[in-house]
Each structure stands twice: as C-alpha cells, then as structure tokens.
Amino acid sequence: MGCKGVLVVEDDADIGETIVELLRDEGYHVMWTHNGKEALDLLQQLERPCIVLLDLMMPVMDGITFLHERQKNVTLATIPVVAMSSVADKATMVEARLRKPFNIGELLAVVQEYCGPP
Secondary structure: OOOOEEEEEOOOHHHHHHHHHHHHHHOOEEEEEOOHHHHHHHHHHOOOOOEEEEEOOOOOOOHHHHHHHHHOOOOHHHOOEEEEEOOHHHOOOOOEEEEOOOOHHHHHHHHHHHHOOO
16 A cells, blocks of 8 residues: 555544554554544645545534534545544544544554555
C-alpha cells in the first residue's frame, strides 16, 4: 500500500497523545487535530493520509459534521475513516468503527488494514 500517513481527530489530550505515540512507535507518520474543522483544514494542505481516525464527540465541529463536510469534497470523500467513540455505531459514512474504550490490538489491526504494515 505504501501510504503510512494517519490523521487522528481527537479532542481528548490523553487519548490523542496515546494514539499518536503508539502509531509513531509502530512506524506510521501521524498528524493530530482536536476537532473536525481543524481536520478538514489540514486535509486541504497535506498529502493524503491512508486513514482518518475520527472521534465523534468533539467541540467546534463534531465527527458527524466532519463526515458530512468531507462528503462534499470528491478528493476527501475517498479517504477511509474509522469512527472512534462510545457511540461509534451511530456513525454512517465510515469504513469501520472502534468502540471506546478499544484495545491496542484493535487499533493497530484497523490501521494496518488501511495503511499496510509499518
């Protein structure tokens, strides 16, 4: 697959830092934003990530609004998104869901599925 870029969209600092550190230790290039608006802005500026790990409950722009806005852009709409939330089953327009709290193995498996091995 070749792509190792992962965008984490998570407003909880402890969760975000843990995910970023874990994925970087595994060899992935990780970017982190704190809400959907920051994520959309960043996606307009950077090389396409292989996956977006998206929290659903965030301030400024929540994950559901991010998904709707993403669909309006033909390029962004093709980036796989994995919802990470205690209410992940409510997300539509996503390729997969991780119900919080998830374990490290689940996270690594879903990232590897879309990004390939580190």
